[in-house]
Amino acid sequence: MGLDRHPVERYISWIGNAVQGDLGVSPRSGASINEMIGRRLPNSALLAFIAFVVAVPTSLAAGIFAGIYPDSRLDRFLSIGSLLTISVPEFIIGVILMLVFSSKLGWLPSSTIMLPGETIMSKPEVLVLPILTITGALFAYILRMARANVMEVMESNYVRTAVLKGIPMRQVVMKHVLPNALIPTITVIANNVGWMFGGLIVVEFVFAYPGVGSLLIMAIDTRDMRLLQSTAMVIASVYAFSNLAADLAYGLLNPRIRYG
Amino acid sequence: MKKEREVLLSVAGLSVSFFTPRGTIRAVRDASFEVARGEVLGIVGESGCGKSTAAFAIMGYLPKTAEIEGSILFEGKSISDLDANELRSLRGNRIAMVYQDPTTSLNPSMKIGLQVAEVVLEHMDLSSSQTSDRVIELFESVGLADPDEIGNRYPHELSGGMQQRVMIAMALACDPDLLIMDEPTTGLDVTTEATILDLVASLKERVNAGILYVSHNLGVIARVADRVSVMYAGQTVEQSTVYELFDSPQHPYTAGLLSCVPKPPQEGGETTRLRRIPGFVFSSQESNDDLCLFSDRCPLANEKCMTQSPSVISSPHGSEVRCIRSHDVDSDIWGEVEQILGVPQSQSETVLMAEQLTHEYGKHQKKYVLFGPETSTPVRALNEVDFDVKKGRTLGIVGESGSGKSTLARAAVGLIEARSGTIKLHNESLANKVENRSQDERSAIQMVFQNPTASLNPKLRIRNTILRSLRRFAGLGRDESQLRAEELMLAVGLDPSYLDRLPSELSGGEQQRVAIAGAFSANPEVVVADEAVSSLDVSVQAQVLNLLEDRQKELGNSYLFISHDLGVVRYLSDEIMVIYAGYVAEYGPSSSVLSLPSHPYTEALLSAAPVPDPTVESNSLRLEGAVPTMRERFQGCFFASRCPRKLGSICDDSPPPSQDAGEGNGHVISCHIPVKELSAVQS
Ligand code: SF4
Numbered sequence: 044m045g046l047d048r049h050p051v052e053r054y055i056s057w058i059g060n061a062v063q064g065d066l067g068v069s070p071r072s073g074a075s076i077n078e079m080i081g082r083r084l085p086n087s088a089l090l091a092f093i094a095f096v097v098a099v100p101t102s103l104a105a106g107i108f109a110g111i112y113p114d115s116r117l118d119r120f121l122s123i124g125s126l127l128t129i130s131v132p133e134f135i136i137g138v139i140l141m142l143v144f145s146s147k148l149g150w151l152p153s154s155t156i157m158l159p160g161e162t163i164m165s166k167p168e169v170l171v172l173p174i175l176t177i178t179g180a181l182f183a184y185i186l187r188m189a190r191a192n193v194m195e196v197m198e199s200n201y202v203r204t205a206v207l208k209g210i211p212m213r214q215v216v217m218k219h220v221l222p223n224a225l226i227p228t229i230t231v232i233a234n235n236v237g238w239m240f241g242g243l244i245v246v247e248f249v250f251a252y253p254g255v256g257s258l259l260i261m262a263i264d265t266r267d268m269r270l271l272q273s274t275a276m277v278i279a280s281v282y283a284f285s286n287l288a289a290d291l292a293y294g295l296l297n298p299r300i301r302y303g
Numbered sequence: 304m305k306k307e308r309e310v311l312l313s314v315a316g317l318s319v320s321f322f323t324p325r326g327t328i329r330a331v332r333d334a335s336f337e338v339a340r341g342e343v344l345g346i347v348g349e350s351g352c353g354k355s356t357a358a359f360a361i362m363g364y365l366p367k368t369a370e371i372e373g374s375i376l377f378e379g380k381s382i383s384d385l386d387a388n389e390l391r392s393l394r395g396n397r398i399a400m401v402y403q404d405p406t407t408s409l410n411p412s413m414k415i416g417l418q419v420a421e422v423v424l425e426h427m428d429l430s431s432s433q434t435s436d437r438v439i440e441l442f443e444s445v446g447l448a449d450p451d452e453i454g455n456r457y458p459h460e461l462s463g464g465m466q467q468r469v470m471i472a473m474a475l476a477c478d479p480d481l482l483i484m485d486e487p488t489t490g491l492d493v494t495t496e497a498t499i500l501d502l503v504a505s506l507k508e509r510v511n512a513g514i515l516y517v518s519h520n521l522g523v524i525a526r527v528a529d530r531v532s533v534m535y536a537g538q539t540v541e542q543s544t545v546y547e548l549f550d551s552p553q554h555p556y557t558a559g560l561l562s563c564v565p566k567p568p569q570e571g572g573e574t575t576r577l578r579r580i581p582g583f584v585f586s587s588q589e590s591n592d593d594l595c596l597f598s599d600r601c602p603l604a605n606e607k608c609m610t611q612s613p614s615v616i617s618s619p620h621g622s623e624v625r626c627i628r629s630h631d632v633d634s635d636i637w638g639e640v641e642q643i644l645g646v647p648q649s650q651s652e653t654v655l656m657a658e659q660l661t662h663e664y665g666k667h668q669k670k671y672v673l674f675g676p677e678t679s680t681p682v683r684a685l686n687e688v689d690f691d692v693k694k695g696r697t698l699g700i701v702g703e704s705g706s707g708k709s710t711l712a713r714a715a716v717g718l719i720e721a722r723s724g725t726i727k728l729h730n731e732s733l734a735n736k737v738e739n740r741s742q743d744e745r746s747a748i749q750m751v752f753q754n755p756t757a758s759l760n761p762k763l764r765i766r767n768t769i770l771r772s773l774r775r776f777a778g779l780g781r782d783e784s785q786l787r788a789e790e791l792m793l794a795v796g797l798d799p800s801y802l803d804r805l806p807s808e809l810s811g812g813e814q815q816r817v818a819i820a821g822a823f824s825a826n827p828e829v830v831v832a833d834e835a836v837s838s839l840d841v842s843v844q845a846q847v848l849n850l851l852e853d854r855q856k857e858l859g860n861s862y863l864f865i866s867h868d869l870g871v872v873r874y875l876s877d878e879i880m881v882i883y884a885g886y887v888a889e890y891g892p893s894s895s896v897l898s899l900p901s902h903p904y905t906e907a908l909l910s911a912a913p914v915p916d917p918t919v920e921s922n923s924l925r926l927e928g929a930v931p932t933m934r935e936r937f938q939g940c941f942f943a944s945r946c947p948r949k950l951g952s953i954c955d956d957s958p959p960p961s962q963d964a965g966e967g968n969g970h971v972i973s974c975h976i977p978v979k980e981l982s983a984v985q986s
């Protein structure tokens with residue numbers, strides 16, 4: 044393991060290998076870290092992807108509605124609901140869901156531990172509770188963002204202009220409100236992908252889900268420095284890339300910062 | 304033969320109230336007016352008089368909390384009886400509106416061509432190619448250059464004046480019958496304002512619509528309106544033709560507004576002191592059943608005015624007035640005309656002086672961004688500007704936005720560090736940066752900003768703000784400074800009880816006076832006022848201008864007074880400097896600068912400035928465009944890109960000489976045209 048070398052030297056050589064795509068071998072299990080992460084990354088990605096696909100459109104739609112009709116009954120319900128969900132951390136939501144749906148009702152499995160030979164695909168029901176947990180927090184968060192942005196744009200002078208052009212309300216919303224309200228919403232969502240990863244790690248841990256997040260926790264538990272370093276780095280790079288993607292998307296959506 | 308007047312819009316007894324948790328706001332109490340086809344009705348009044356609310360009520364666009372009484376009839380049909388669809392087919396189609404602040408009124412993420420086309424598609428039965436032809440035709444009709452291409456631009460790619468033209472094109476899209484313009488030129492430069500007003504005037508001839516023009520600016524109203532309706536505290540108080548109104552106002556408020564506006568000085572250089580309307584607009588939170596709402600400010604008010612609400616009296620020739628003593632209204636009710644004698648020139652010593660003051664924003668640098676290096680060149684904001692301010696006198700600085708006048712003010716105070724040049728106080732050089740100046744030097748030069756809200760600490764009571772500056776700059780003790788603070792408040796015309804208020808409890812005009820009291824608390828020799836009265840209503844503006852003048856006479860203060868409003872600068876200044884793109888175009892004693900010979904830029908500014916007198920034919924000299932950003936050094940004349948009198952290649956190739964106008968009073972003009980030719984009026 045080269046413990047005789049200087050730590051800085053060792054770190055540099057690890058970085059050098061990591062950049063070339065070799066994260067080395069876990070000193071604990073002797074397994075290749077590349078392989079460990081490679082096996083779990085798709086699982087995490089699947090979980091995140093489904094949660095995103097479920098949460099983003101529904102929460103945007105709900106947020107837009109709430110922003111256009113503030114103080115309607117549905118808006119009040121959504122606002123209170125989302126406030127509650129936001130103020131309760133994921134691990135509590137996860138545990139509550141687990142108690143209700145698996146311990147009490149027995150409808151769904153409470154953990155996602157796989158037997159040898161099983162994959163997520165062969166047991167898709169294990170995904171339901173983790174997805175629900177992540178979606179809950181994500182939904183509330185996006186809903187509040189969208190609602191606030193839509194409300195702000197609804198008050199703007201250019202929406203007033205649009206209304207007083209005499210065009211139908213639908214068109215006002217589709218052409219004038221949404222493009223301007225969604226630009227900041229989408230950016231904020233994308234910039235907070237990292238925050239979602241935090242939630243993902245916790246949720247994976249609560250449900251013992253075989254993803255990168257629980258791998259990270261495992262690495263901490265077993266003091267496996269090299270594994271910890273590698274997982275953290277993978278998570279950090281995903282985070283960095285999503286932020287970059289968010290900024291580029293913002294540039295495409297917003298003509299004011301598009302450089303000619 | 305005059306054609307029969309076809310009334311399009313008639314508003315009668317309109318009142319609009321908003322119910323808020325803090326009580327009922329009566330924005331409009333009793334407004335009545337009519338707009339006929341082919342005429343422009345101007346609605347004038349100070350802020351808070353309900354003008355805009357009335358305009359939006361006509362569009363049927365008020366918040367749900369608004370309660371509307373009275374009638375708004377458009378072609379005989381009541382707007383409030385229309386259902387949503389009928390209202391929609393009226394808006395943008397038969398009734399269209401142009402708003403204040405075009406920048407925020409256009410959708411920032413939609414091409415302007417589409418924004419205009421949207422109206423056409425909605426209300427007119429046109430194919431898509433006909434629609435794009437129509438849009439191009441509209442852009443052309445409002446005088447936008449390059450009408451075929453401009454539709455592909457986004458709003459932020461256009462200047463404020465161009466944006467307002469787009470808004471006007473949008474409003475004209477379906478040949479509306481009624482056009483409502485709500486302060487359409489407020490916030491634009493005078494030069495741009497003049498071109499927009501010309502456009503409105505040409506619309507009057509061209510389109511067969513009625514125009515409702517809302518403005519707080521009497522000069523603008525005088526230029527565009529045929530008839531005028533004056534609003535005060537939500538009521539229509541006077542209505543008549545524009546000539547009658549400006550010639551012989553019937554209501555004391557109208558007379559007051561007119562006497563608040565600075566007039567050009569007479570031949571001898573003496574100005575007449577501004578008369579002012581004391582107090583403030585009747586609060587919209589109070590109810591109004593049994594008194595004249597103007598009675599607390601009216602010099603003619605008597606017993607009856609306090610106990611009974613005056614009704615509207617119509618005269619046989621169609622004018623209306625809401626006052627029981629309208630027959631007693633004449634030009635002297637707001638005080639005798641006082642002459643202010645001009646201080647004899649040149650005797651006084653120089654207090655503040657600048658030599659070769661130069662400033663640039665940004666530095667020369669190469670920046671590496673994602674896709675390669677980008678070079679940024681500094682923007683030149685001031686170019687070797689010289690000036691001197693004499694004791695007890697005022698130097699006025701005028702120019703459009705972007706001309707460098709604010710940079711000049713800030714550089715003089717040291718808020719920005721001029722790149723080069725010297726600033727001298729009593730012939731002693733000052734550090735260019737305020738941090739490096741001594742306490743005495745700092746207190747000698749004080750500044751008043753345009754926005755008083757920004758210069759007062761919102762959490763600090765007025766007393767603390769003023770005491771702080773008294774102790775720090777004037778070095779006064781505790782008791783002394785308390786006394787002095789009260790004196791200062793009285794001096795700026797505020798009750799000393801205001802000392803215990805927070806800035807948020809004061810109106811804009813009161814805040815500005817507190818800011819001035821703050822500046823004077825340091826016993827300054829020079830006060831630099833950067834657009835200090837620009838955001839104020841005329842009556843308050845008059846109070847502040849009088850205050851500045853009084854202080855100057857009593858204490859011999861000097862002012863560096865910066866404004867885009869020529870009328871105000873002319874009123875206050877002894878010397879005037881006209882600045883363009885960071886260059887001095889013309890400099891000299893007020894009366895010389897404002898009369899011929901003039902620099903072409905001064906001439907253009909003068910002819911653009913609206914005069915509150917409908918009988919004055921406006922000079923047709925106009926400037927298009929805006930001050931260029933000064934990234935490149937000018938090869939030739941700084942004004943060449945917009946100059947209406949440009950000579951030819953000499954103006955492009957060599958910088959103009961600074962010519963003495965030969966009046967022996969230091970009047971200089973930077974232009975290639977010989978002084979003798981500049982003396983001839985250009986049309
Ligand atoms: S009614 Fe009386 S208080 Fe009102 S404006 Fe006329 S004179 Fe003044």
Ligand code: SF4
Nearest residue numbers: 940943946954974975
């Ligand atoms: S020098 Fe030429 S361009 Fe400049 S102001 Fe005179 S005439 Fe106009």
